[in-house]
Structures are given as structure tokens and as C-alpha cells.
Amino acid sequence: MSTRRIDTYRLELRKTGVMKTDALVYLHERMTAESEALNQLRDAASIDPGAIVVGTPDIHVGYGVPIGSVLGTEEFISPAAVGYDINCGMRLMLTPMGADDFPVERVADAIRRDLPLGEGKSNPALSLGGSALERVLARGVSGLLSVARSNAEIGRILDPERMEADLSKIEDEGCLQADPGVMSQKAKNRGASQLGTLGGGNHFVEIQRVDRVEDRRAARALGINEGQVVVMIHTGSRGLGHQVASEHMRIAVDCAARRGLTMPNKQLAYVPADSVEGRDYLNAMGCAANFAFVNRQVIAALVRNAVARVLARSLGMPTLYDVSHNIVKFERHGGRRLYVHRKGATRAYPASMMRNTVFDKLGQPVLIPGSMGTASYVLLGTESASESLYSVNHGAGRVMSRTAAAGKVRRRDGKILKPGMISDKRFEQTMKDVYLLCEDPHTIKEEAPDAYKDVDLVVDTVVGAGLAKVVARMVPLAVLKG
């Protein structure tokens, strides 16, 4: 057999057919993965003989490459192995308050007033002019800091001092190598009006209560206490990143064809990293990644302002950490330099890989959200995760498709074409303890807790395999979604 179970947590996909190397999947023996997702991972193992190919416990089918994959390559890069939502990621912010004293619903209502939810939304209050946008694309959060310092109106919303304090708590300090000069005007235009918007799908802002601390020492070092209110943000680079991804996936198909590179399917098109097409993608992807870091920074400010308005005082609300889910970066692993694509996967560096950061003793914080009705986790990277290029999953992973969960509804007359698998009653039951604000009540069941895997079992797999250790578990109090 080409698939071999190694232990309770690991599955090996042995080199067969188009594969140039083995692939490793972290999958608990009590869990299953779509065979199509595993085939996509096999395809991804065909592009570079020196590649490291890993599937995470939430692996599922994506465009060309599965969501929940890590692909470390020596020579080639693939826009599909990053995906459409470039630098989609998570941020966790702390409050000094316990859940019993916190006006959860009023704060959620206040956030909603300032934060546009759902697809296609723009935020006129934060619309950026050309040169401000260029600064943000080229320099990420530090670019935003300089915009906030030179523009009084934006500075009032963003609070530059608090932003500066956040910098060391963001992966790569919120800035990747990037060149706005390689971006299309169309991509820039889509971004200019979308800063400070949440987006749709699985993106969210969630007010949570720390339910359980599992590592007291680490929790103390991070400022986490049982019963405390925290806020989690999940969003990405919006239409700008989508535009960059689609343009470069098309360029990659043409470039690969011109160079006679073969691939199992066109969705997986790849290009030499050291080529015009490769460098342009990395520079454009960097811009989109910077835009996403900045978007989470802006939303953090909107949340802080909403909280301060309701409580009539600022709570500070420092950032615990901000991580990327969809990105490719040139990293050193052992003696090798690899282009590490993480698609629906989180970097989880141990302390030894966090030199020159504030986490050099502790390791990198890792944020894993569950579904909107279930727990989320804070973990820390460990030294034993070299096998996954120090990477873990990014969430619970779906067990049913969006249409299977919510059903398909004909828009014109409202007639149901195909009923969803989750009844309204069951949905309300699973959400009874959570205050839900959403833009579109007709599609929200796509995100129902029952549509996702059991996040506790997914995290058990990560811990059991030695990829990270749990610091704390949080439960949702209120959630805002597109």
C-alpha cells in the first residue's frame, strides 16, 4: 500500500506515481481525511524532488493544493500552495477583565457599528490614498504606523503608540519583503477601500472567555488567566490578496508551459523561485501579506475603540500574538534553505527559532480557532516539530461542505433546492451560549459548529505528535461574522 500508518497521529503517503518524495500527514487514527485532499497532497509532492510535504490534521480539499498543508521546496514556488486568501490569519488580544464583569453584548454591538462585515464591503473611514497604500503594501504594520503619524484623522482611529507596542507581537513584525511596483492597479484598487473590513466565509471577530489554563507558567508569562476576556480576530487580505493570487496563478500556468514544466493538474502550476515570474509573485504576495497584517492591526484598533466607548475607559488590550495561515517564506531548516508554503497552516517556531524576539525563551504563540460555537486554543511551538517544518494546523477543518451544511436556496423565490443537513433547531442548540451577530442570516449555517471537526481532538493530535503544547483553552461568548 502507498499509505502506511506510522502511529496514532501520523500517516505516511509513500512515493508512488507522480510523486518525487514521500508525504507525511498528521491524522489521528480516529479521524478521516478526504481521499481527494490526500491526492492533492500527493500531487504537491511532484513538483520538487527536494521538497518536504506535510498534511495537518484539518486537511481538506482546496484549489489545487489542500488547505492544511505545508510544502517546503528548494527550487520552485507555487501560488496555489499559498491559496487565494493571502495571509489570512489570527490575532489574539487580551483584556484585564473577567467575563462576569464584561458587557459582552454591548461591546459586540459596538464593534459591529464600526466594522463592516461580509463580502464586498468597504470602510470609507479608512480609505487610503495612493501613497499611503504604497507605504502599507511595502512596509506592512510599520508602514501603517508612519501613515497614522502623518495623518491626524487616521491617527485618531489607530493610536500609533499602541500600534508600536504591538509590533513585536506580530509574526515577522507584520512586514514581509514586498514591492508594490509589481502589483496590478486593479489589485491596489480593490485594497484601497477595503482596509478595516472583515470579509465573509470563516472570517470572524470573537469575544472569548479563558476557560482553562493548562500551562500555568507559560500562561503567566503571556498574561493569560482563567476567566479572563480575550478577543480573537480572523481575517486576511480581502479582495486585494484574491486579485494577486488569481493573477499569479494564471501567470504560473503560462510560465510553466513556456518552460516545459509538467504538473499533475494546472491548478498546481509552479514556477522557478529564481525567475521573473517567481520573484514577481513573491513581491506581490508580500504586499498582500502586508495588507493582511495591516487589516488585522486596523481591526484590533476598531475593537479597542469600541470597548473603550462602551466602558468609557481604555482597557489597553495588548496583542498576545498575530499569526499567518496562508503564506510562503524563505526559511532556514537545519542546514537547508526552503521556500515554506503554508496553506491553512500555522508557523509554530520553538524558542530556539525565535532569537531576537520577545519569545526567545518561551517559543512562538500559536492560535488555533475552533468553529464559532466551540473552543479555541493558545499553544506554543516546541523543539520536536522539525518534521513539520515547525508548523501546525490552522483550525478545526470542515466535515461537511458549505452547501451540505446550509442547503442551497434559490434566491429569486426563496424556494429550497436542497435541504441542509443541519436543522435550524439543531443550529440554535449548538449556538445557545453565544451572542451571534452576522451580516447574512441565510448563509450563516454554512459556519455551523456541526460543519466542523472536533477541535479538541484536532489539538490532541497536534500535542500527541509533539508539534506544540497547549497553554490555554477559550470558549466563545460573542461572535461577529460575515
Next chain:
DNA sequence: ATGTGC
């Protein structure tokens, strides 16, 4: 994920 469609 996405002004969700070549």
C-alpha cells in the same frame, strides 16, 4: 477565500 460567473 472572492465585486463567487471565460
